[in-house]
Amino acid sequence: MGNLKTRIIGVITAVLIFISLYLVFGYARLEGTMLEVQKIFYYHVSAALTVFVAFGVNCVFSIKYLIQRKPNDDLLAAAAAELGIIFCTIALLSGPIWARSAWNTWWNWEARLTSTLVLWLMYIGYFILRSALTDDKRRTYSAVLGIIAYLDVPIVYYAVDIWQGGLHPDRGTKWSMETTMQYTWMVALLALIMLFVFLLIVRYKMKKAQMRYEIIQQKHLREAA
Amino acid sequence: MRIFVLASFVAVLGLYLFATQVPVSITSDKVAAAVSAAISEAEVPVDEDIVEKVVRRSLEKLDAGQRTRLTYLFAAYIVIWLVFMLYVLRLEQQQQLLDQRLAQLEIISNREE
Numbered sequence: 157m158g159n160l161k162t163r164i165i166g167v168i169t170a171v172l173i174f175i176s177l178y179l180v181f182g183y184a185r186l187e188g189t190m191l192e193v194q195k196i197f198y199y200h201v202s203a204a205l206t207v208f209v210a211f212g213v214n215c216v217f218s219i220k221y222l223i224q225r226k227p228n229d230d231l232l233a234a235a236a237a238e239l240g241i242i243f244c245t246i247a248l249l250s251g252p253i254w255a256r257s258a259w260n261t262w263w264n265w266e267a268r269l270t271s272t273l274v275l276w277l278m279y280i281g282y283f284i285l286r287s288a289l290t291d292d293k294r295r296t297y298s299a300v301l302g303i304i305a306y307l308d309v310p311i312v313y314y315a316v317d318i319w320q321g322g323l324h325p326d327r328g329t330k331w332s333m334e335t336t337m338q339y340t341w342m343v344a345l346l347a348l349i350m351l352f353v354f355l356l357i358v359r360y361k362m363k364k365a366q367m368r369y370e371i372i373q374q375k376h377l378r379e380a381a
Numbered sequence: 382m383r384i385f386v387l388a389s390f391v392a393v394l395g396l397y398l399f400a401t402q403v404p405v406s407i408t409s410d411k412v413a414a415a416v417s418a419a420i421s422e423a424e425v426p427v428d429e430d431i432v433e434k435v436v437r438r439s440l441e442k443l444d445a446g447q448r449t450r451l452t453y454l455f456a457a458y459i460v461i462w463l464v465f466m467l468y469v470l471r472l473e474q475q476q477q478l479l480d481q482r483l484a485q486l487e488i489i490s491n492r493e494e
Contacts, residue, residue, distance in 0.1 A: 369479065376489065
């Protein structure tokens, strides 16, 4: 599924994930209030932060596409958005499980949860738009939507500051954790970002191969006609 | 890729099984010993039966609480890995489909030549 560099990134990602799992279950100290269930934090928060990275990549390459009009930028933007949705799904699914145990509720329409759901829905819309249009229109309109949708990312990040009184703790909480917890979280975050990079390369290559196939197929059809 | 996701899934499962085998850090033996010591040191008369019942009930609650928390923890990690696994399987399917189409295209172009 790729060249040597991709494989090396894949191996590093795998090692980092195994190390992070060991740290989560075997090294990080138990948090005093939530005890074992707090260990969901390491992958839940890391997945949420990886979402910002993924949609950030989508935004950057959407802008690049609108300026330079290179189809490859559009492919990379679409691959990043797809992975952003995957990581956002993970954050949205693991969050309620943690919430049920810690807050005694599966879901609450507080600012951060609602804005994250809106973010997820906007990028679902991004792919619905892509499937409804073709060629240049698809690339241009989805790039514009990608940039607009990214405006929700700072809203999600600062939601706890803007709308106070929600269930989520302050943004600074993760920096005031005990040392073993902080190291564990940082390794988990690095592991998920590496996983994102690895999957992004794989997905981008696949999309590129798909595009080449479609070009060749169209050429053949024209020649046959 | 699929092997890697499956292996990490097994690792999560293994770690969960390992974690559930670890008893609550305060075991019933330790508590019983501590309670006996406290009763023998007490200057007032203590009903040992009542104390034992209270301690047992407390331990049961601690144990049940830990089991519930571990179940939520396990469920969350299972969900995370399921999402990854389904995505990777979908990627593999798409890759296989692409390979098939490319092979067909190659056959067509060879015929034309």
